Amino acid sequence: MTNNHNEQISKANTYIDRQQEIVKDSKYRFNYHMMPPVGWMNDPNGLIQYNGEYHLFYQHHPYAPEWGPMHWGHAKSRDLVNWEHLPIALAPSEYYDIGTIDDHGCFSGSAIEKDDELYLFYTGHSIEREPMQVQCVAKSRDGIHFVKEAKNPVIDHFPKDGSKDFRDPKVWQCGSQYYIVVGSKKDGKGKALLYQSSNLIEWDYRGVVAESNGEQGDMWECPDLFPLGKEHALILSPMYGEKNEKPIIIFGEMDYNVAKFYQERSMLLDYGHDFYAPQTLKDDKGRRIMMGWMDMWFSKRPSENDGWVGAMTIPRELTYNQNGIFVQQPVEELKTLRKNHHCIESFEIYGERSFPKLEGIGTEICIEFDMINSDSPVFGLNLRCSKDRSEKTVVKINKNAEEIIVDLTSAGEGESGIYKAPYKSTIDGKLNLRIFLDTTSIEIFVNHGEQVITNRIYPNTTSKEVDLFAEKGKARVLKADKWSLKSVW
Numbered sequence: 342m343t344n345n346h347n348e349q350i351s352k353a354n355t356y357i358d359r360q361q362e363i364v365k366d367s368k369y370r371f372n373y374h375m376m377p378p379v380g381w382m383n384d385p386n387g388l389i390q391y392n393g394e395y396h397l398f399y400q401h402h403p404y405a406p407e408w409g410p411m412h413w414g415h416a417k418s419r420d421l422v423n424w425e426h427l428p429i430a431l432a433p434s435e436y437y438d439i440g441t442i443d444d445h446g447c448f449s450g451s452a453i454e455k456d457d458e459l460y461l462f463y464t465g466h467s468i469e470r471e472p473m474q475v476q477c478v479a480k481s482r483d484g485i486h487f488v489k490e491a492k493n494p495v496i497d498h499f500p501k502d503g504s505k506d507f508r509d510p511k512v513w514q515c516g517s518q519y520y521i522v523v524g525s526k527k528d529g530k531g532k533a534l535l536y537q538s539s540n541l542i543e544w545d546y547r548g549v550v551a552e553s554n555g556e557q558g559d560m561w562e563c564p565d566l567f568p569l570g571k572e573h574a575l576i577l578s579p580m581y582g583e584k585n586e587k588p589i590i591i592f593g594e595m596d597y598n599v600a601k602f603y604q605e606r607s608m609l610l611d612y613g614h615d616f617y618a619p620q621t622l623k624d625d626k627g628r629r630i631m632m633g634w635m636d637m638w639f640s641k642r643p644s645e646n647d648g649w650v651g652a653m654t655i656p657r658e659l660t661y662n663q664n665g666i667f668v669q670q671p672v673e674e675l676k677t678l679r680k681n682h683h684c685i686e687s688f689e690i691y692g693e694r695s696f697p698k699l700e701g702i703g704t705e706i707c708i709e710f711d712m713i714n715s716d717s718p719v720f721g722l723n724l725r726c727s728k729d730r731s732e733k734t735v736v737k738i739n740k741n742a743e744e745i746i747v748d749l750t751s752a753g754e755g756e757s758g759i760y761k762a763p764y765k766s767t768i769d770g771k772l773n774l775r776i777f778l779d780t781t782s783i784e785i786f787v788n789h790g791e792q793v794i795t796n797r798i799y800p801n802t803t804s805k806e807v808d809l810f811a812e813k814g815k816a817r818v819l820k821a822d823k824w825s826l827k828s829v830w
């Protein structure tokens with residue numbers, strides 16, 4: 342068994358080594374985002390800190406820049422910013438994760454440490470098999486080489502409340518017990534199914550811990566349930582029929598005695614197009630950190646011509662602000678990438694004006710508007726502009742609608758579309774946008790993380806100018822900061 346797994350892994354690693362030269366010169370490669378060495382990447386998997394280092398695994402098809410038999414790619418980092426690619430962690434090799442057609446493999450899952458060993462939980466998937474999806478374990482002592490558990494599949498059939506779509510185990514410990522939630526569907530409702538174990542190998546089914554309220558999708562992918570502040574949070578990626586929709590976070594109370602999570606309120610985690618299957622970990626600083634797949638199913642992906650596809654968002658810390666509002670903030674460590682600071686303070690914009698000091702491709706822009714003294718109904722920034730402005734990524738504030746609008750109509754290759762996020766006016770009348778640009782992405786944190794908007798954009802590499810504009814009136818800027826961000830690759 343192990344031999345076959347090892348053979349599949351070394352075959353994939355050899356292939357990746359050979360392909361690296363080809364990918365290297367791709368103009369779409371990121372400066373500071375995590376991306377696959379070659380081939381295809383989707384969901385983050387197995388986020389964990391192990392022996393002091395952060396580990397990120399991910400859904401990976403090394404052999405082509407398109408989805409295929411799923412492997413687990415692997416990278417590690419000391420600071421969540423500088424990543425080092427490691428050998429493939431999991432490859433399809435056993436009856437429960439292979440098939441004769443391509444729709445098979447080691448699907449999404451998570452990681453936990455027990456007695457110095459690193460355990461990966463994943464879904465063994467094969468479209469031809471009955472049941473199609475089962476839950477499996479692989480273990481490692483060095484955090485690099487993984488052996489699939491002899492007792493796999495450790496959960497060999499979906500329970501009565503689930504169906505053949507039964508995947509993406511997220512594992513955690515509470516007291517002396519271990520738990521996993523698995524995503525599933527039944528009777529038109531997405532569900533999170535809870536299992537309990539005292540040894541990580543033998544699992545008892547506890548029941549439906551949470552399910553769709555009727556408006557949260559008919560299939561739940563990648564559920565993640567964890568304590569946050571004084572409450573619990575459940576993150577999930579919903580499907581409506583065949584369509585994947587924007588991930589949500591549900592806040593509520595968890596009662597382990599009756600195995601129930603009681604929903605209280607929910608919101609979208611991200612209003613952009615390219616954010617899916619997020620997963621969290623808790624680190625040794627006590628932070629709850631989340632990364633998501635920065636791409637989406639059925640998207641245009643210009644980088645496939647260069648032999649690779651997919652990326653991860655920057656890591657975000659999940660917390661509450663001083664008013665008790667849930668916020669997502671880029672992890673503090675990202676500030677170590679900052680160089681070449683420019684700051685422009687207190688000015689007004691009428692019409693449209695270019696700002697050479699703010700321009701760049703791998704940059705962070707932090708801009709604060711004075712909403713009380715801005716009478717323009719629509720103002721904002723054009724980013725990644727070409728000289729002739731035929732290309733631009735527009736970020737605008739619609740004051741009356743209280744919306745941030747990202748307009749990708751002229752953003753270049755890739756998905757077009759207009760994406761809107763609501764914002765709430767603050768008592769001090771300030772609106773803050775913290776924007777991370779990289780070669781092919783834009784992530785916007787509104788009002789210190791109250792809302793986030795993430796999109797892949799594919800402008801020309803020469804499109805890097807920035808305009809500020811105000812339609813019909815003036816916009817007042819309190820402060821605009823810009824840093825170039827160092828490349829980590």
Ligand code: FRU
Nearest residue numbers: 384400448449508562563618
């Ligand atoms: C989510 C997902 C998971 C599945 C994986 C397959 O994007 O569909 O449910 O495990 O991707 O690659």
